[in-house]
Amino acid sequence: MSKLKIETGSSPAGERFSITVTEKGPYLVYGRPPLAEQFIMPNENNESWYFQEGRHFSTEAEPTALCRCGASQRKPYCDGSHEKAMWDPTLTAHSEPLLDKAEVIEGGTLDMTDNPKYCVFARFCHPEGDAWSLTEQSSAPEARRMAIREASMCPGGRLTAWDKSSGKPFEFRFEPSLGLIEDVTIGSSGGLWIRGGIALRRETGKTYEIRNRVVVCRCGQSANKPYCDGTHAAIKWRDNLEGEPVGETLPEEVY
Incomplete structure (x- = not known):
């Protein structure tokens, strides 16, 4: 087995946490990490300023299948719509760090x-x-x-x-967790935010670089799958989860 690639400044989550990207279907989540909406909240100038948590969703099923085609009627969960949806599931992202x-x-x-x-x-x-x-x-x-x-x-x-003096990166310390990004300002839903070094792998067993923060596509239209490339914003994709930003906010400081 090849050595895991770990981005500088990131630490792998515990072995029980992982996400498998199926070749033509959903994300399969293992380890029961918490899953909640994460709203991009604006400041007084309507600029993105912080994240605020919204509705929580269960990951008790092992694995939990999360939609990646954008067409499920049970979002964020998969309902099999990928089999008939108009989307290209091909995983096109390169594997370099x-x-x-x-x-x-x-x-x-x-x-x-x-x-x-x-x-x-x-x-x-x-x-x-x-x-x-x-x-x-x-x-x-x-x-x-x-x-x-x-x-x-x-x-x-x-x-x-x-x-510059130490050569070390600045990173928030995230616990292994998942966020469903909601963008209030532009009226669009975003990708699946994977935090805290959760391993992301293909069905072949090949693991993508482990990172402290990464976003993968939920709308099904990214050109860099499994990663999000912002296409959801251009097409104004909505997941209609009906949550509200009423929970905790992302810390204001990195250290």
Whole structure:
């Protein structure tokens, strides 16, 4: 068996947690991680600012089958609609580590890695000045703080802030858990947010790189499956789960 690839700054979840991406059907979730809606909440300028938890869903069935074609009438669960839905289930994503193809933005006290292939259009990278400019200005304490926050809030892991002196990345410490992203501002539902180093693998047993934060497609239309590429925003895909943002919020600080 080949050695697991683990992204720098990430730690694998316990062995009981895993997700299998079936070749032509759903995600099969093992280990019973908590599953809840995660709403992208705006600030006073209508910019993405934090996540707030909504409705919870059971993962007690082992495995729990979650829809990835976008057509199920029992979302977030699979109901077999993938067999008749108009979608292409082909898993097209390459297996190279995310950081291998990432651009490095250099700043005063920070660097930031950026791999646009993993953009999920959550837009946390723009409030208070964009993450790229803030990284370049990171000799200033407030610019540094905001650059770290904006990069670390990126759910798909496109952006990561790195301390220039230690060479270490900044990451929220997530417990193994799953989020169903809901985007209030643009009126769209998003992907499945996999947090805390849960292993994602194909039916062949091949495991994708283990990451602290990654988003996989739920609308069935991504061109980088199993990963989300933001297509849900362009087509205004909705899962109609009818939850409300009334729960806990993502911590404001990374450390």
